Amino acid sequence: MMQTHRLALALVAATCVAGPALADQAKIGVLTDMTGQFSHEAGPGAVAAVELAVEDFGGTVLGEPVEVVVGDHQNKPEVAASLAQEWYESDGVTMINDLINSGIALSVAQIAEQKGGIAIVNGSGSSKLTGAGCTPNSIHYAYDTYALANGTANHLVDDGHKSWFFLTADYAFGHALEADASAIVEAAGGSVEGNVLYPIETADHSAFMLQAQASPAEVVAIAGSGTTFINAVKSAQEFGLTDSGKLVAGLLVWLTDVKALGLPAAQGMVLTNGFYWDRDDDTRAFAEKFKAKTGKMPHMGDAGNYSSTLHYLKAVEAAGTTDADAVMAKMRELPVEDFFAHGGKIREDGRMVHDMYVYQVKTPAESTGEWDVYKLIETIPGDKAFRPLSESDCPLVKAD
Numbered sequence: 001m002m003q004t005h006r007l008a009l010a011l012v013a014a015t016c017v018a019g020p021a022l023a024d025q026a027k028i029g030v031l032t033d034m035t036g037q038f039s040h041e042a043g044p045g046a047v048a049a050v051e052l053a054v055e056d057f058g059g060t061v062l063g064e065p066v067e068v069v070v071g072d073h074q075n076k077p078e079v080a081a082s083l084a085q086e087w088y089e090s091d092g093v094t095m096i097n098d099l100i101n102s103g104i105a106l107s108v109a110q111i112a113e114q115k116g117g118i119a120i121v122n123g124s125g126s127s128k129l130t131g132a133g134c135t136p137n138s139i140h141y142a143y144d145t146y147a148l149a150n151g152t153a154n155h156l157v158d159d160g161h162k163s164w165f166f167l168t169a170d171y172a173f174g175h176a177l178e179a180d181a182s183a184i185v186e187a188a189g190g191s192v193e194g195n196v197l198y199p200i201e202t203a204d205h206s207a208f209m210l211q212a213q214a215s216p217a218e219v220v221a222i223a224g225s226g227t228t229f230i231n232a233v234k235s236a237q238e239f240g241l242t243d244s245g246k247l248v249a250g251l252l253v254w255l256t257d258v259k260a261l262g263l264p265a266a267q268g269m270v271l272t273n274g275f276y277w278d279r280d281d282d283t284r285a286f287a288e289k290f291k292a293k294t295g296k297m298p299h300m301g302d303a304g305n306y307s308s309t310l311h312y313l314k315a316v317e318a319a320g321t322t323d324a325d326a327v328m329a330k331m332r333e334l335p336v337e338d339f340f341a342h343g344g345k346i347r348e349d350g351r352m353v354h355d356m357y358v359y360q361v362k363t364p365a366e367s368t369g370e371w372d373v374y375k376l377i378e379t380i381p382g383d384k385a386f387r388p389l390s391e392s393d394c395p396l397v398k399a400d
Helices: 043-057 077-089 102-115 145-158 172-187 206-214 226-238 255-261 281-294 300-319 324-333
Strands: 007-010 027-032 067-072 095-098 118-121 138-140 163-169 191-198 219-223 247-250 270-273 342-346 356-361 374-380
Touching: 027 043, 027 077, 027 300, 043 067, 043 095, 043 281, 043 300, 067 077, 077 095, 077 102, 095 300, 102 118, 102 138, 102 172, 118 300, 118 324, 145 172, 145 247, 145 270, 145 356, 145 374, 163 172, 163 206, 163 226, 172 191, 172 219, 191 206, 206 226, 219 226, 226 247, 226 255, 270 374, 281 300, 300 324, 324 342
Parallel strands: 007 067, 027 067, 027 095, 095 118, 118 138, 163 191, 163 219, 219 247
Antiparallel strands: 270 356, 356 374
């Protein structure tokens, strides 16, 4: 396929093959999980989304070609940190996108500030990215743990499911998701009956499911993502959690997760998301373009990677430079107006505020096609979806 920019692959901790960027050349790094447990939620899809955005922008900005390089962080913080430093210091990368795996995203956000680059997070969800881990050089774009919990937990508690037990992946994202969901459950009048942490690399959830089964809680909430989430849902079915009257809730459910589980297994699950391909004409148009390139429909992370790359390039053009401070100022100044978000706004803490949506997975009888999996329950306006600045512990937020 003919491309309007060059693509250099750096699929391990190896040095990127492309050299330093030209003066004021925008060079975008996609730092992601290409082959590991989060590769279905990021990886090749994240790369394709960024490529599409560059192509649709025209392939050049400020008279120079936009270059995209790719790195596989292998879910190892030391690999991610090393590659990010090299990209910013030696290879002329001006912005790093995707950054799935919250521990890695938090680390790279700090490196971006130190090295004068920009980091845009679409793959990871920890709300710490706009809290204590915020920086003037990073943006949390597609979703976060607060918004996910705010939608799903509030809906289920309001629906009468008040007692909760958390099955939590033992890494930064899982901890943040449980913390945010627990606070929202209790604020809504519910109770947390217990929790158990499981290693993200585990495939055997039997011991953890026994603890969940023994809990008096009505809801078993899975605070995890990727392959670990899919395995946990399958284990819940094998142990008969739903047959025993418990509701299994996914606090982060990707479109690819539903596809992997199948509607017979996933039907009825309530989830919160920032994007669904079949929402309107604009989302469907992007989805068909993405599907033509990848063979699958896009999910929230893919859409966020595309939208944020386009927003970055618009800001570079408006600023007349790739200087991080100038571009960040323009990104905050310009509204995000595209298929992903209407009137989106980047706050001082780096949070891109936009509407979020509560969906329920359709039954097989309700679905009309392979990718027809969600029905809309509720739209949450952006100013209600995300943590208010008045509750922020981001050091960039001025106290009232």
